[in-house]
Amino acid sequence: xxxxxxxxxxxxxxxxxxxxxxxxxxxxxxxxxxxxxxxxxxxxxxxxxxxxxxxxxxxxxxxxxxxxxxxxxxxxxxxxxxxxxxxxxxxxxxxxxxxxxxxxxxxxxxxxxxxxxxxxxxxxxxxxxxxxxxxxxxxxxxxxxxxxxxxxxxxxxxxxxxxxxxxxxxxxxxxxxxxxxxxxxxxxxxxxxxxxxxxxxxxxxxxxxxxxxxxxxxxxxxxxxxxxxxxxxxxxxxxxxxxxxxxxxxxxxxxxxxxxxxxxxxxxxxxxxxxxxxxxxxxxxxx
Amino acid sequence: xxxxxxxxxxxxxxxxxxxxxxxxxxxxxxxxxxxxxxxxxxxxxxxxxxxxxxxxxxxxxxxxxxxxxxxxxxxxxxxxxxxxxxxxxxxxxxxxxxxxxxxxxxxxxxxxxxxxxxxxxxxxxxxxxxxxxxxxxxxxxxxxxxxxxxxxxxxxxxxxxxxxxxxxxxxxxxxxxxxxxxxxxxxxxxxxxxxxxxxxxxxxxxxxxxxxxxxxxxxxxxxxxxxxxxxxxxxxxxxxxxxxxxxxxxxxxxxxxxxxxxxxxxxxxxxxxxxxxxxxxxxxxxxxxxxxxxxxxxxxxxxxxxxxxxxxxxxxxxxxxxxxxxxxxxxxxxxxxxxxxxxxxxxxxxxxxxxxxxxxxxxxxx
Numbered sequence: 023x024x025x026x027x028x029x030x031x032x033x034x035x036x037x038x039x040x041x042x043x044x045x046x047x048x049x050x051x052x053x054x055x056x057x058x059x060x061x062x063x064x065x066x067x068x069x070x071x072x073x074x075x076x077x078x079x080x081x082x083x084x085x086x087x088x089x090x091x092x093x094x095x096x097x098x099x100x101x102x103x104x105x106x107x108x109x110x111x112x113x114x115x116x117x118x119x120x121x122x123x124x125x126x127x128x129x130x131x132x133x134x135x136x137x138x139x140x141x142x143x144x145x146x147x148x149x150x151x152x153x154x155x156x157x158x159x160x161x162x163x164x165x166x167x168x169x170x171x172x173x174x175x176x177x178x179x180x181x182x183x184x185x186x187x188x189x190x191x192x193x194x195x196x197x198x199x200x201x202x203x204x205x206x207x208x209x210x211x212x213x214x215x216x217x218x219x220x221x222x223x224x225x226x227x228x229x230x231x232x233x234x235x236x237x238x239x240x241x242x243x244x245x246x247x248x249x250x251x252x253x254x255x256x257x258x259x260x261x262x263x264x265x266x267x268x269x270x271x272x273x274x275x276x277x278x279x280x281x282x283x284x285x286x287x288x289x290x291x292x293x294x295x296x297x298x299x300x301x302x303x304x305x306x307x308x309x
Numbered sequence: 310x311x312x313x314x315x316x317x318x319x320x321x322x323x324x325x326x327x328x329x330x331x332x333x334x335x336x337x338x339x340x341x342x343x344x345x346x347x348x349x350x351x352x353x354x355x356x357x358x359x360x361x362x363x364x365x366x367x368x369x370x371x372x373x374x375x376x377x378x379x380x381x382x383x384x385x386x387x388x389x390x391x392x393x394x395x396x397x398x399x400x401x402x403x404x405x406x407x408x409x410x411x412x413x414x415x416x417x418x419x420x421x422x423x424x425x426x427x428x429x430x431x432x433x434x435x436x437x438x439x440x441x442x443x444x445x446x447x448x449x450x451x452x453x454x455x456x457x458x459x460x461x462x463x464x465x466x467x468x469x470x471x472x473x474x475x476x477x478x479x480x481x482x483x484x485x486x487x488x489x490x491x492x493x494x495x496x497x498x499x500x501x502x503x504x505x506x507x508x509x510x511x512x513x514x515x516x517x518x519x520x521x522x523x524x525x526x527x528x529x530x531x532x533x534x535x536x537x538x539x540x541x542x543x544x545x546x547x548x549x550x551x552x553x554x555x556x557x558x559x560x561x562x563x564x565x566x567x568x569x570x571x572x573x574x575x576x577x578x579x580x581x582x583x584x585x586x587x588x589x590x591x592x593x594x595x596x597x598x599x600x601x602x603x604x605x606x607x608x609x610x611x612x613x614x615x616x617x618x619x620x621x622x623x624x625x626x627x628x629x630x631x632x633x634x635x636x637x638x639x640x641x642x643x644x645x646x647x648x649x650x651x652x653x654x655x656x657x658x659x660x661x662x663x664x665x666x667x668x669x670x671x672x673x674x675x
Contacts, residue, residue: 024521031513139349140510142536142561149540149567158544233510234537277514283477283504285514 023156025278032274034163036267037170038225043247043254043262044177045218051257052194052214054114055104058121061240062128063099063219067092067226068235069132076144089223096219099124100212125240133237141235148231162232166225173224174263180217181259190214194257246270253293255303265304269293334375335614335624338397338406340413342385347410350599354409354432355380356592357603365611372618376611379403387416394420404626407606408445409599411435411479418442426626427633431606432599434555435483439651444630447651448606452480452530455554455574456487458656458672460495462572463526468550469497472524474515476531477504484530484554492528500524510537516545526550535559543567558598558659558666568661577655577671578602578643601642608641609633 042064049057067088074084103124107117148162181187193200193210200207230239247262250269254261269289276285297303339358342351362376370376381397383390390413397403398420408414409432418441421428430438431448434455438447463471471492475485481504489499501522503515512534519527527549531538539562542551550572557573580588580596584604588596596604613632614624622628639645646653658670 024517027517028514031517035511137349140508140534140537149543151544158546160540160544234534236508236510238508274514277503277518281503282515282518283506 025275027157028274028277029271030157030159031163032271033267034159034167035274036270037167037174038229039243039246039250039270040263040266041170041173041225042222042243043250043266044174044259045221046244046247047251047254047256047259047262048177048181048190048218048221049215050251052190053100053104053211056114056118056121057099057215057218058118058244059099059124059128060218060222061244062125063092063095063240064222064226064243065132065235065237065240066095066128067223068230068239069136069237071227072136072141072143072230072235081145085224085227088227089220092223092226093216093220097212097216099219100215104215105208105211129237129240136235136237138237141230143231143235145231160232162228166228166232169224169228173221174259177221177259186213249290249293253296253303255305258303258305261303261305333370333373334377335371336401336403337376337378337610338401338403339378339380339408340383340390340393340397340406340417341380341409342413343380343382344384347385350432351382351385351409353594353597353600354407354603356588356594357596357600357605358407358607360588360591360596360600361604361607361611371611371614374614374618376614378407378607383410383413385410385413387412389413390417391420394426398424398426404624405429405610405629407431407603407610409433409603411438414438414445415441418445421445421626424626425630427629429606429610431602435479436487439649443650444626445650446630446633446647448609448645448654449576449602450651450654450656452484452554453487453491454651455576455656456484456491457495459528459552459554459574459658460488460492460497462658462670463492463550463552464496466550468525468552470523470525471497471499471528472519472522472526472549473499473502473528474512474519474531475502475504475529476507476533478507478532480532480556481505481507481530484556488528488530505531505534508533510534512538512541513544516541516547520545520547520549524549526552529553529557532556535562536565538562539565539568539571542571555598560595560597563661563666564664566664569663571661572669573659573661575657575659575666575668576602577657577668578605580604580642605641605643605645609639609645612636612639612641 046060070091071084071088074087075081103120104117107120150161152159181191189205190210193205193207197207246269247266250265251262254265273285273289276288280288341354342348358378362378366375381393383393394417405427408428408430411433414430414433415437421444422442426444428445434452436451436453439451473485473488475481492499501519503519505512505515535557553573555575558575562568578601580601585596613629616632616636617624617628634647637647643654653673655671655673657668659666659668
């Protein structure tokens, strides 16, 4: 039973990480920007929802508001920071450092405004428990799985079945050709970062609903999601999502045989070895 | 050259005049974390001290002398604390300072011994603080003292097999080491132990692993993330008792009905209702454990100063230290005795029940 419960816990964590990974992958594959500030947007989403829920706003509206605000913040980041840097011919390293700087600013503002303490959502239903056989899940865990799976399916549908999705894939595939065929890559980049920010707001709210909010809480999910994206094959949405689940499940199950302090290190060591043999990632062919 | 020396001398004299308190003012120091992750605790500690000092000054001070405390921010960092210590002692000749947090306090302890400056700690609990310096006095017991009390209680309750969940940092590892050492001495067995990172809030995998060892009791030594832990324990519906130390007394966790049945040791220090109300009116916050602790510590220091003034003794670190041990017994918010550098105070075994922390038993422990 412990094995099954660890497996389920890994699936829940993996689904949330998977959405972080696919949203990060969407930005990276299209803009080629290593958008570290995505971790700040993820964290911001939780604080917006927490603030609204604390003021009596219905939970669904708080989540929706977080999604909208994060989309706007994402659009601002692309149009006012990354696009300006690109116009000034900044290198990828400069853009990465700017993104890191923005992340630090966002985290510090959140810590200053909301305190560095761990905050709990004032939502009682989130901790209610559903027992399925010997497996016990909270409502918030169950909601995380449902919403994140829906987000994955939604992103796949958006990328392959909508005109904007096809346009984004075209820009990602060849920005130069997209430019001369009037696909307006710069506008697409703004859409992509806004959409990715809206998507990452979902786990950004649902995970803290279960585990609490911290201003510096976005870095570990982003690090894991980045590794999942690379191991899954850059550009592969399914690869990033599935590898996130695999990593989370491995981290949970590894506890059965090794002490907790080694869990993250050993899991990532396995992936380092894996990358040595398949550096393009597991699903690279699916690009 | 002579002009330059003269200018430096005048500047130095100016600094000394500005830094020194006036003749009827006793200037003390406080080196606490006022910014950074520990600022929440440090700010409450500062308020506790200031609240006590303000009350005394409003009544005319100590034998007619006003008392001032210069608060300095160590950011809970040892290197910052040492710099501030030197500034307060060498430039401003401060005889005594309030301190908190184990790392910074341990870093300042050798300096306090060398420069004979009294340090009063009312918040940190590392075992090493008890013997770090003859000039460091602790107004609360060490983690080891609490573990000793809890170990004995658990064995009395027939809980002889334990698992330990600890935070993988100095306070957590210290608490784990104490438990692994003292629980077997009390007659118990430690079956398993599992770490959690500081700030981590997903304890489920570790809890599942520890539960698989089938303990009678889970001893928890984590300093942050209690509300999440309480909910995840409730989700597990464990068949073992959950126990811990003062670290567990997080008001949010206590208020959560999911914490029902969790027991923990707690230094017993309560504020009278009128005092708590006045504190809240002044600062807008409840007078929490740390505010009460430092209010109490400030009262001890004020008592020492009062006695020194009445005997017309000079206020130095040495005289304050000697007077504190001469007075020996204090009645602030709690009765307290100094038989060594760490006070003998009551430790309670508390149970979280229906949103409240109920004392089951109280023992005096050093």
